[in-house]
Amino acid sequence: ILMRSLKGENNINIQSALWHFIGDLLNSVGVIVAVGLIYLTGIQLIDPILSMVIALVILRGGYKIMRNAWLILMESVPEHLETDEIMETMKSVDQVLDVHEFHLWSITTDHYSLSAHVVLDSRNSEDAYRTINRLERLLKEKYGLAHTTLQIEHLDINHLNESYFEEVKHDE
Numbered sequence: 001i002l003m004r005s006l007k008g009e010n011n012i013n014i015q016s017a018l019w020h021f022i023g024d025l026l027n028s029v030g031v032i033v034a035v036g037l038i039y040l041t042g043i044q045l046i047d048p049i050l051s052m053v054i055a056l057v058i059l060r061g062g063y064k065i066m067r068n069a070w071l072i073l074m075e076s077v078p079e080h081l082e083t084d085e086i087m088e089t090m091k092s093v094d095q096v097l098d099v100h101e102f103h104l105w106s107i108t109t110d111h112y113s114l115s116a117h118v119v120l121d122s123r124n125s126e127d128a129y130r131t132i133n134r135l136e137r138l139l140k141e142k143y144g145l146a147h148t149t150l151q152i153e154h155l156d157i158n159h160l161n162e163s164y165f166e167e168v169k170h171d172e
Helices: 002-008 012-041 046-073 083-091 125-143 163-171
Strands: 096-108 111-120 147-154
Touching: 012 046, 046 096, 083 096, 083 111, 083 125, 111 125, 125 147
Parallel strands: 111 147
Antiparallel strands: 096 111
């Protein structure tokens, strides 16, 4: 039951508490098993061997928790999300010419943030906000990105005249 709970749980705090409980449980059961086996066989080496096995199980769980905590603290890109795919999905929305200054990071094990500059084809502010709302809805539904910050840009208004944007202008 505990292992099933661990697999279904994304909250790192709950995972830590469950692993703490599992460690205590394994230690208690390990002591009882070691005493029984030593009593039956007389082999004193059983105790340290069983202790090492239990320590390795706990170490494995602790490593996963520390790794997840490290990735969150470093605000890394979530492993299951592909930035190129997300950018292409955003560019596929009508009125979106380009996406740049794209940043995606983990806030918690199951909450992510995204910020990006979105170059739009329309100068109409109502169309622009409709497009941004469409993008935010798409990102939430398809990728689970509930917190997005999208900055609206226009090729001419924002003077995006680098060679990269010249190619975007010609592709229209």
